Amino acid sequence: MNRAVDALRKRWKRPVPGETGQLIRELRTALTKDRVKYDAAQRTLLSHDASIYAGGDAGPVCYPTSTNEVASIMQIAERHGRSVVPRGAGTGLTGGAVPMDEPVVIALNKMNRILEIDAENRIAWVEAGVVNLDLTKELRPLGLHFAPDPSSQQVCTIGGNVANNAGGPHCLAYGVTGAHVLAIEVVLPGGDVVTLGGLEPEPPGYDLRGAFVGSEGTLGIATRVAVALTPNPPETKTLLLAFAEPANAAATVSSIIASGIVPAALEVMDQRITVAVENFVNAGYPTDAGAILLTEVDGLQPNVDVDVEQIIHLGNKHGSTSIRVAEDETERKALWKGRKAALGAIAQIMPDYYLHDTVVPRSKLATVLEQIYDIAERHELLVMNFFHAGDGNLHPVLAFDAREPGVMERVHAAGAEIVQVSIEAGGVLSGEHGIGVEKQKFMKLLFTDDDLDHQNRLRISFDPSCRANPGKVMPIGHSCADIASLRAIPKGVWG
Amino acid sequence: MIRHTDIDVQIQEFAAAIGDREPIAIEGNRTRWSLGGDLQPDVRTLTAPSGIAEYTPAEMTVQVGCGTLVSELHDELAKAGQRTALPERGGTVGGAVVVGQNHMCLLGRGRLRDSVLNVRYVSAEGQIVSCGGPTVKNVSGFDLPRLMVGSLGTLGNLADVILRTNPIPTHSRWLVSDDVDPFAIQKTIYRPSSILWDGTFTWVLLEGSEQAVNEEHDKLSAIAAFEPSTEMPVLPEHRWSVHPNDLRFPGQFGESFVASIGVGTVWGANAQPKRNIEPGVERVASRLKNNFDPTGRLNPGRVPGRI
Numbered sequence: 001m002n003r004a005v006d007a008l009r010k011r012w013k014r015p016v017p018g019e020t021g022q023l024i025r026e027l028r029t030a031l032t033k034d035r036v037k038y039d040a041a042q043r044t045l046l047s048h049d050a051s052i053y054a055g056g057d058a059g060p061v062c063y064p065t066s067t068n069e070v071a072s073i074m075q076i077a078e079r080h081g082r083s084v085v086p087r088g089a090g091t092g093l094t095g096g097a098v099p100m101d102e103p104v105v106i107a108l109n110k111m112n113r114i115l116e117i118d119a120e121n122r123i124a125w126v127e128a129g130v131v132n133l134d135l136t137k138e139l140r141p142l143g144l145h146f147a148p149d150p151s152s153q154q155v156c157t158i159g160g161n162v163a164n165n166a167g168g169p170h171c172l173a174y175g176v177t178g179a180h181v182l183a184i185e186v187v188l189p190g191g192d193v194v195t196l197g198g199l200e201p202e203p204p205g206y207d208l209r210g211a212f213v214g215s216e217g218t219l220g221i222a223t224r225v226a227v228a229l230t231p232n233p234p235e236t237k238t239l240l241l242a243f244a245e246p247a248n249a250a251a252t253v254s255s256i257i258a259s260g261i262v263p264a265a266l267e268v269m270d271q272r273i274t275v276a277v278e279n280f281v282n283a284g285y286p287t288d289a290g291a292i293l294l295t296e297v298d299g300l301q302p303n304v305d306v307d308v309e310q311i312i313h314l315g316n317k318h319g320s321t322s323i324r325v326a327e328d329e330t331e332r333k334a335l336w337k338g339r340k341a342a343l344g345a346i347a348q349i350m351p352d353y354y355l356h357d358t359v360v361p362r363s364k365l366a367t368v369l370e371q372i373y374d375i376a377e378r379h380e381l382l383v384m385n386f387f388h389a390g391d392g393n394l395h396p397v398l399a400f401d402a403r404e405p406g407v408m409e410r411v412h413a414a415g416a417e418i419v420q421v422s423i424e425a426g427g428v429l430s431g432e433h434g435i436g437v438e439k440q441k442f443m444k445l446l447f448t449d450d451d452l453d454h455q456n457r458l459r460i461s462f463d464p465s466c467r468a469n470p471g472k473v474m475p476i477g478h479s480c481a482d483i484a485s486l487r488a489i490p491k492g493v494w495g
Numbered sequence: 496m497i498r499h500t501d502i503d504v505q506i507q508e509f510a511a512a513i514g515d516r517e518p519i520a521i522e523g524n525r526t527r528w529s530l531g532g533d534l535q536p537d538v539r540t541l542t543a544p545s546g547i548a549e550y551t552p553a554e555m556t557v558q559v560g561c562g563t564l565v566s567e568l569h570d571e572l573a574k575a576g577q578r579t580a581l582p583e584r585g586g587t588v589g590g591a592v593v594v595g596q597n598h599m600c601l602l603g604r605g606r607l608r609d610s611v612l613n614v615r616y617v618s619a620e621g622q623i624v625s626c627g628g629p630t631v632k633n634v635s636g637f638d639l640p641r642l643m644v645g646s647l648g649t650l651g652n653l654a655d656v657i658l659r660t661n662p663i664p665t666h667s668r669w670l671v672s673d674d675v676d677p678f679a680i681q682k683t684i685y686r687p688s689s690i691l692w693d694g695t696f697t698w699v700l701l702e703g704s705e706q707a708v709n710e711e712h713d714k715l716s717a718i719a720a721f722e723p724s725t726e727m728p729v730l731p732e733h734r735w736s737v738h739p740n741d742l743r744f745p746g747q748f749g750e751s752f753v754a755s756i757g758v759g760t761v762w763g764a765n766a767q768p769k770r771n772i773e774p775g776v777e778r779v780a781s782r783l784k785n786n787f788d789p790t791g792r793l794n795p796g797r798v799p800g801r802i
Contacts (some may be wrong), residue, residue: 120678121739121757165634174633178549178641179609195774201597201606201759202645202736204770204800206780210608210641214634234685258553260662300685301708340665359630391632428628429635437633446635450622454651455637458787461779473636 012352020102023080024060027104030072035063035110046105048085050152052354052411053095053437058085060103063110067185067193067223070106074221077104077193083467084189086217088129088160091152093355094436096164096216100471106221108159113381114138115224122229123182123199128159128222132166135227145227147174150432151340159222165214167432169265169339170296172390174230176432178213185224186212189463199226211458216434217469219462233298236264237308238326238335241315242289246270246385249291250365252318253389256295256360259314261307266390267294267339270369273346273384273397280345283338284331286322294339295387340388345395350382354411356418362392371421372396379409379414393431394422419445435473443475503542506623506654507617512541513652515621520794521652523590524564530594531647531797538795543589544654547571555631555660556612561589561653577660580610589653595645596734601758603688603702608644610659616651616719617735619788629657642783648794650787664702668723670712671698675719677756678743682716684711690756693728694745697756728753735761736770772800 001187020038027036038060047056059082064070077084083103090097090401093488099105114135119142126135132153136145149168156166163185167176174180183197197209212219216487237412249268256263269277270291278285285292293315298306308325315323345360346353346385360368369385372394376383382399396418419429423445430439443452456474460466513519522540545562552575559568565583572578581591582598592611598604613627626639642650667688677692680699689700699715701708715721731751739759745752747762772780778783787793 105664108779118740165638167632171632175605175609176634178638179606188775188779189615190777192775194773196776199738199759200736201601201755202595204736205645205772205776206560206650206783206799207595207608207641207645208779208783210644211638213641215636231685254553257555260665262555262662300707300710301701302710303703306704307708359628361551361630363551363553388632392630393632426629426632429629429631431632431636433635435636443636447625450618450626452636454618454624454626454639454787458637458639458642458783461783461786464782 019080020059023082023104027062027073028116029062030076031062031064031069035065035103037061037333038062043299046090047099049090049092049095049097051093051095051098051436051438053098056098056100057102058099058105061105063105063107065110067187069220070187070223071191071193073104073106073251074187074189077465078190078465080286083470085469086159086163086221088163089131089152091156091160092164092436093357093433094430094438096434096436096469096472098437108157108221110222117142119144119229122231123226124229125224125226126158127224128157128162130158132156132158132161136366139229143232145232146227147171147180148177149228151343153375158225158227162213162222162225163215163217164432164434166339167328167388167393169267169388172266172388173264178210180228180230181209181213181225182228183226184209184212184222186220186222188220189465189468197226214434216436216460216473218473220468233264233323235298235301235304236298236332237304238332239295239308239311240288240324240326240335241284241293241295241320242322243293243320246291246369247366248319249293250362250369252293252320253313254362255318256311257390259310260442263295263307263308263311263390264298265294265296267386267387268292269339269342269386269391270384272382273342273386276336276345276349276384277342280348281337281341283334285338285489289321294335298483313449339386346384346399347396352399352400352402352408354398354415356394356396356398356415357430357433358394358419358422358427359431360392360394360422360425362389364425364427365389365392365394368394368421368425368427372418373412375417375421379410381410381414387429391431416442437472440473440475458486502544502546502548502558504774505560506617509541509544509654510617510621510623511651513621515619516790516792518792518795519652521561521589521648523562523587524585526584526586527590527596529595530799531799533542533796534794535796541652543652546753548655549705550575552577552660556629556657557660558613558629558655558657558676559561559588559637560655561587561592563588565591572660573663575664576630578604579658580607588656592644593646593648593653594657594664597760598753598757599691599698599760600689601682601760602686602690603700603757605661608641611640611644611656612659613657614640614643615654618651619790619793623654624651626658629725629766631659647797648801649784649797649799650793652793666705667700667702667709668708669698669700669727670715670721671696671724672715672719672721673697675721679718679758680715684714687711691728691753692742692756693751693753696728698724698728718775730762731764733763733766735763735767770800
């Protein structure tokens, strides 16, 4: 389980014993004593995130309450040659927040204020530690919401959403986090505070805002974010379509998109996960179906009515065994509760699970699903599938019992094969979870050495000394540090 | 599905022509040729690969050579009832991407920067580099396509792109009124595709099913007299990009202007004063340029953000 982290650790110099005491004293002077922690409990707690990657090694844990404090932490860490790892709610699934070799961990949970809501212009400034759902709750009376809605939205933070370019069921129609971020206040690794992007439609210069979103904490630390607010749709309809086979559900998804409809959500769940969820929360799902398709259309009522009619037609055309349109908000919420509770339901079946995340072209969904079932069977693992079908974003769940000898090797091997078949189908490594430490080794499946070299050039433009969340995203051999030492930047060429 | 298999061959030839030394600039249709400063004299120019490489409507994506005219692309997509966020102003796909200006109907089309899924470009060293991915959703590695939008070709020579497409609504209707508060429109109706205001007249674009367009038209008629419009405003010469709230103070834009309400784009008689970029941001941008173009050979003379 810890192989990836251990391999990366070898590349980073461990802190010299005795130095940490002085580092902590300076951090406590910059913040307060109670907001810089170095006890075993804190360091253990923050040594992992929601991924299967354990074995992290946290240094001092700081809880800043302002941008100035984050800048001070960065400067102190730099003086001590120590790397920094930002952290939101720790809900990341690829090990992006797993600290290595005692970096200074900057937990942004106390920077959780909604600073300004400009309902007229549909813009809000929030601190990075604001919880995603808290913002939407605050906006509800204004008829607005923050569109990205990852499954962890009850606890995940806006800063974390920015770091991972988070998605969610409704990003099919509304777009992922990057489409809703207008500007970001960032503390760069050297301590400079900059604002990337702007509230105007076409900010001047390079789109550094866009480059920063999804960079997993490797370009600096977001402290404040200006987000675009989306008006709540006047009408929403949720449909539940049942099919004998997942392939029928996948074909229906392709037909819906080809017909010119862009639903707010298109979610597929296979029979195994449907049964687990139904036993868990009684969402009203048909447990005899081979797969179910949860579809939501929203907008103006006449448009919604047309779309619902068309989706029912396409569902029937592809052999739907039953179609239900939620009649009221209670029924609609129950249907969504099932989808959102899917991961929790798995705990009834197995104590551990590994949630994967790849994307394939919609037209390849059915084929790749078949391959995933085969892969799991060969590795004697239980796999369940629920996924954002509208954008081809697969989430196979490998459920297992970690106490079983040798099971982790099989889980990792199966995971690697799932990535391989997704790439071979013309897909990508990740749709919304990011790379972290989980998928570094797979980056070369998708990118050439030249491609990766250019990604590194971006990385070192923000962080020339490679101290922001090092050892993440880029594969070994293409690490920020490896490249930085080889390339001298000519002076006076430009700007 | 449309597939022109020669795009890879074209890109190889494009890379060979670019080589790895001497200044180079890529020429589109020169509709925004002066943006970002004048090209240094005697710089060799090339055109980018062209043609639609692959288009599958059910994937809502299209792969297209950057030398293709946006109008040609849109003509092809329209056959399948789709379009993109790129503005259609006589220019090429690559030109639209590196200029980075949004469509006049941004509210309905979405931002251009969000529609670019994958970019292949030829680097300053002559390498063919690919970034992004072919799917509508992707967080695999650093997001270089965002950097290429609005870069004026100063980070790489764009060869082809994969763009997200969107369905063309079945009905669309422009309405005009000379008796309405333009800032009240977004409070009255749900997600209009465009609101333009010239200080006297307000134009509103409604898109959707026929019944939805009719109902939104009725809602607008309840607050002011609106008529269907066949004539669109003439856009003054200079493009501004401002905070949407600044549109309430239009005197700065000159004697004539057309403002995109809810967005912040303005076409004004006056030129927009130079917008400052923070020193810290400039430092990152400078390192970025130097890392991507160590010898300064890409589109020399042009600087994004310079008017």
